[in-house]
Amino acid sequence: MSESTISIIIPVANEAALIRAFLLHLRDRAPGAELVVVDGGSTDGTAVLAQELADHVVTAVRGRAAQMNTGARCSRGEVLWFLHVDSEVPHRCLDHIRLSLSDSRVSGGYFHLRLPRRGWIYRFQDTFGFYVGRLLRMRCGDHGIFCRRDLFFALGGYPDVPLMEDVGFVRRLYRAGCVSALSPRIITSLRRIDQVGAYRYTAACVLVVVLYCFGISETLLARLYSRMVTSRETLSENPQCPRRNFEAQHGPMAQEGLL
Numbered sequence: 001m002s003e004s005t006i007s008i009i010i011p012v013a014n015e016a017a018l019i020r021a022f023l024l025h026l027r028d029r030a031p032g033a034e035l036v037v038v039d040g041g042s043t044d045g046t047a048v049l050a051q052e053l054a055d056h057v058v059t060a061v062r063g064r065a066a067q068m069n070t071g072a073r074c075s076r077g078e079v080l081w082f083l084h085v086d087s088e089v090p091h092r093c094l095d096h097i098r099l100s101l102s103d104s105r106v107s108g109g110y111f112h113l114r115l116p117r118r119g120w121i122y123r124f125q126d127t128f129g130f131y132v133g134r135l136l137r138m139r140c141g142d143h144g145i146f147c148r149r150d151l152f153f154a155l156g157g158y159p160d161v162p163l164m165e166d167v168g169f170v171r172r173l174y175r176a177g178c179v180s181a182l183s184p185r186i187i188t189s190l191r192r193i194d195q196v197g198a199y200r201y202t203a204a205c206v207l208v209v210v211l212y213c214f215g216i217s218e219t220l221l222a223r224l225y226s227r228m229v230t231s232r233e234t235l236s237e238n239p240q241c242p243r244r245n246f247e248a249q250h251g252p253m254a255q256e257g258l259l
Contacts, residue, residue, distance in 0.1 A: 014042045
């Protein structure tokens, strides 16, 4: 698969502060890739800023699954790579993806993750969590999930759920073939962790994973997760925080009687 074209799908919502720098970063480290930015109704000019550097800027209903599926349909690459805007990809990333997919048994894959801070709690998340996720066949979107285009559509794309859509899709990949865990690391931002604290964020993620394994619905998990990772102060100060965005799409969380 040495000559395969790769499309990078980037779902965004009000990321004006990051989008331009991230696209420049991709032009440097992923030269030749098709960049598809999928805007979920930003009000801060994200889409306008992206147009100069992206190959395509499209709009979709806000929600990672819907945005990534829309981006996949608008792309042209033989390989689809889904990235978050607050990531730093490794050097020669496209070569690593192509080499992995040169094995016809491989359905897709992802990269190792690194949190850019010292401390056992961060190694618990990016190292211990990596091996637990591999055992459970669970992987979050921060890892930069990629797969063959034809297989993506054959599997139905990302499931339309408010949380764990990446886990649901990765499990489909595992059922379709081998899934590669590439050793180079994607560095991801600490902004979500810093918003509520490393210990609280880790506890929320662990709880969600455990409940998911016991079959709790993604909608209920999304409400619980948003409650745990968003303080009332953050909700009132930041109109783009996870809880406010979720309530805009699914209604007030208090109706579920959680917490």
